[in-house]
Amino acid sequence: MSYEHFAYFYDELMKDAPYDEWVEFVKNRLKTHHIDGVRLLDLACGTGELSVRFAKEGFAVTGVDLSSDMLSVAQSKSEGAGFRIPFYEQNMADLEGQGQFDLIGIFCDSLNYLQSEEEVEQTFAAVFQHLKIGGLFIFDVHSIFKITQVFTNQTFALNDERICYIWNSFPGEFPNSVEHELSFFLLDEGTEQYDRIDELHVQRTYPVEQYTNWLKSAGFEVLEVSADFATTAPQADSERIFFVARKK
Numbered sequence: 001m002s003y004e005h006f007a008y009f010y011d012e013l014m015k016d017a018p019y020d021e022w023v024e025f026v027k028n029r030l031k032t033h034h035i036d037g038v039r040l041l042d043l044a045c046g047t048g049e050l051s052v053r054f055a056k057e058g059f060a061v062t063g064v065d066l067s068s069d070m071l072s073v074a075q076s077k078s079e080g081a082g083f084r085i086p087f088y089e090q091n092m093a094d095l096e097g098q099g100q101f102d103l104i105g106i107f108c109d110s111l112n113y114l115q116s117e118e119e120v121e122q123t124f125a126a127v128f129q130h131l132k133i134g135g136l137f138i139f140d141v142h143s144i145f146k147i148t149q150v151f152t153n154q155t156f157a158l159n160d161e162r163i164c165y166i167w168n169s170f171p172g173e174f175p176n177s178v179e180h181e182l183s184f185f186l187l188d189e190g191t192e193q194y195d196r197i198d199e200l201h202v203q204r205t206y207p208v209e210q211y212t213n214w215l216k217s218a219g220f221e222v223l224e225v226s227a228d229f230a231t232t233a234p235q236a237d238s239e240r241i242f243f244v245a246r247k248k
Helices: 019-032 049-056 068-080 117-130 144-151 208-218
Strands: 039-043 060-065 087-089 101-106 131-142 155-159 163-171 177-188 193-204 220-227 240-247
Touching: 019 049, 019 101, 019 131, 039 049, 039 117, 049 060, 049 068, 060 068, 068 087, 101 117, 117 131, 117 208, 131 144, 144 177, 144 193, 208 220, 208 240
Parallel strands: 039 060, 039 101, 060 087, 101 131
Antiparallel strands: 131 240, 155 163, 163 177, 177 193, 220 240
């Protein structure tokens, strides 16, 4: 999967994403579980949209992402907002050398881009090593329902003046995985013609019980499992599952 071109129009595609709800969810969980520290590691931070929003809320943010292009956008965004957020290019499954944090988050279903069970387990272990005792690990993933019933074998489209796309989703190689084939058409304002960019994104998810077992095996205490930005337990048709765990 390549973000080389995708990084530069990602924000336009995600402009309606519920970023404020992620921020409020995190703030409420910190209050509920009596976390006073403000050091936050934003894993798979992408273009830094949430990193900057957390910085505006008073967090001392560090961002990590695998894509140098995403990080370039994030750095510019951070500086434009008046912050000096440190960003590092790393794979979250191979995280190292980032110090200790009060909170580590993997937001926007980014964990679902890991393609093997081993990578998920490695990520949980790395997060554990970078958390302070008592620190929180918060992440969200697509539910099996969303992967198999909402995405799979569906076509989505956008027709806008500057950007259009056709998004086809197919069953992936593994159980509860999906392949997103995306074709973007971007207006070149100089020539007034559209350039085509093709991307393939693959996501994979697992049962709630498997995530909780991996967390416990890594040494975490699982505090909450909820769905869709609420505090209620996931239902059969929940689409986004949230996990809150604490380093014991």
